[in-house]
Amino acid sequence: MSSEHSPPTDAAGATAAERPVFQPKVAVAAVFGTTVEWYDFALYGTAAALVFNKLYFPDADPLVGTTLAFGTFAIGFLARPLGGAYFGEKGDTEGRKKVLVTTLLLMGVATAAIGLLPTYAQIGVAAPIALTALRFVQGFAAGGEKTGALIILFENAPPKWRGLLSSLPAIGTGTGTLLSTGAFALMTGLLSDEAFLSWGWRVPFLASAFLTLFGLWVRASLEETAEFQKAGVLKRDTAARPLRQRFRESRFVEAWTRYPREMIIVICAGAAENAGYYIFGTFSVAYVEDRGQPATALLTGISIAAAVKLFSVPAFGALSDRVGRRPVSIGGALVLLLAAWPFFELIDGGQPWATWLALLVTLGVGQAAILGSQPAFFAELFDTKVRFSAVGVANNVGTVLTGGLAPLLATGLLLWFDHSVVGVVAFMALMSALTAGTVALAPETRPVVPPAESGSGETTARRHEPAT
Template sequence: MASRRRLVQPRVAVAAVFGTTVEWYDFALYGTAASLVFNKVYFPDSDPLVGTILAYGTFAIGFLARPLGGAYFGEKGDTQGRKKVLVATLLLMGLATTAIGLLPTYGQIGVAAPVLLTLLRFVQGFAAGGEKTGALIILFENAPPKWRGLLTSLPAIGTGTGTLLSTGVFALCTGLLSDDAFLAWGWRIPFLLSAVLTLFGLWVRRSLDETAEFKESGAPAPRERTGTWRQRLARTRFVEAWRRYPKEMMIVIGAGAAENAGYYIFGTFSVAYAEDRGLSTAALLSGISIAAAVKLVTVPAFGALSDRVGRRGVSIGGALVLLLAAWPFFWIVEGGSTALIWVALLVTLGIGQSAILGSQPAFFAELFDTKVRFSAVGVANNIGTVLTGGLAPMLATALLLWFDHSVAGVVVFIALMSGLTAGTVFLAKETRPVTDSAERAAAPAPMSG
């Protein structure tokens, strides 16, 4: 086992990271468009803030689809192989995103427009449910144990790069076009660009090999299709994972709360908040792009740190940073200083979120064995993302209305999510492998039972 894991082949890392970049470019586009465009072109008859809530509702639909995608693609990944899933999810996401770029507006086809928008967002979420999990697992199963934290953090670089690209393209379009031109047709450009990126991503991934660990596990055939739907459901890998690893599944659901909520509050909702305050969104959009670029370094750095000091400490530290930065962040946004807004985004997204994002992929994968790993991580992580991330922008906007445009409720929400992450990870056991003789000599004996 150790001999075959001397080094991850560069093409594996490139295929995992670039494919995730394309997928998250597509997925993140929707979040930015929901803040700036969809509330106007698909929900034009509503109050502006109510329209934003409705737009975020369709945004959340994509997250509701992610556990279903995690279960479906997890079953395929655990029974038919990791590579097939990585190709299928990329293709599905690209088709849905390109279709959004071609979708008529409410003014052109009426209520069918938001209905179709919601359907396409659901397809995006279904594809995303299998993508990131597949990318981290294919790297995990090719990685030496002492490098798992670093290497499994690389797909998160793809999410950061995708966010950087999507926000950057939107910022470019809003900067070069008039408001009327951008709202009429300019917003479609980033979505249509997805078609080109998807074709290149498929070309990169076509040469991937199946992981040796999956092959050594016996490459199980798909479960029998006979019996009632309840009997077939009971034979699926994600049900098996719940049966064998109930505690670990709950850990995965809760551990990512601060990272999920933090990203969508600081990186998505903050844009709508600035608009509601009558502030320029340019500083936030450019700052989010800068933070995404910094994350290309900080995420793997924190992943590597988790290989040295453990997954738990790095993750808890990131949650505490988000907790402490929440109130100052919105105070800085209201102040309007571009430099301070950039600093605030670097602290929240470049440090706090990155610490969690870099340390948790290996932590999650190490909790499960090969035969259920894809399904277990895919389902549990996506459930957590729905509960603590996908609903965050809509909930934050509703809290803004509830508290008469004060961010007090939003800050409390971030505090609760940060506490959930810190508490869940604190109660979990460390999963980082002991990799050298000095560590083994110092490690306590395993507890019985």
């Protein structure tokens, strides 16, 4: 996989001294908005395992109903590359801020609508159809959200802090997961099963409306990045051009033309992180239900792991600023590879402490290492003009192939292997090996900051080819 192209620009030719001083409000706006978006997005995953299989696919066998529910869950991921392409074009031509506001509003509306959606018993087949449509909208919005938050932080960050600051949106995803699983744990703990299935599950979805309004207020204070403005990227007047011509001139096509190798790297490098999150953090809920065990300990463990990731993800991002993006990412993939089989052995034991330990190792360490090191790695592979489209499309395509389909595939493998996790473990091992291999063959992108100028001088990018 090789290609010739001009090297990525770092602030459109600006020196590090010309960069504006990093403003904490940028981090607050990016992280809080991502928290709201991923609270919304993660709610669906938990509800698919606990609620939607009963209320929207009630005539199916329980495990088959869960498979169908995870099928609608996967629809959201199929929409993400479309959202990445659409919002990537907007972000690269009209600015980063506009995308961040639009995606947050779109996600909030769709999530609140799910909380108001009638069940299969009330409106029949229209219920799962509407549920699927709303999940598609969620996925479309998510396709632009995380990339936009990553890029607005990356382009505001001093080179020596890029890994740390670019990892902060992942804190939002962890916080969102923590809030969503915590909300379901609270409702299942306070209410009877009948009350929870009747109305209790709707409360976390409806609460999204209030979080969204506050998130929009926070993001309204953002300014466009100096790097985007310096690049002189202007909106193209494409209204009168044929659709085919507009597609050929899109930033998405330009990214694939100029950076084919880098696009493939981004698609494959996140395989272990994507699959790990949805195998250990989403499919596992359905797994314990299938075993006839209560999900309370597992949901608590997911919440604990999400809380740990608030610290471990930026710690690994900061580590990648010191030792490089590649070793941190490969290390995380190896942890997930080695922990896959013990994970299910520990939760099969039914001991809460063992379940929590399994989740801490897989999500709090293995997944967090990849999640902390790869945002800056991905952004550093591309220049300003195509960065949003390139990362948005490639990363979301990878998420669909290796993450969004993971709960559905894992449930199918559980059925195929007669309720044994052998197939699930093999799938997780394959995804971990894909990440480790891809990153090992990729160039190191961490900028080299001269010690005498740490933060105020020119930087050069490490783009070493891997040793052979």
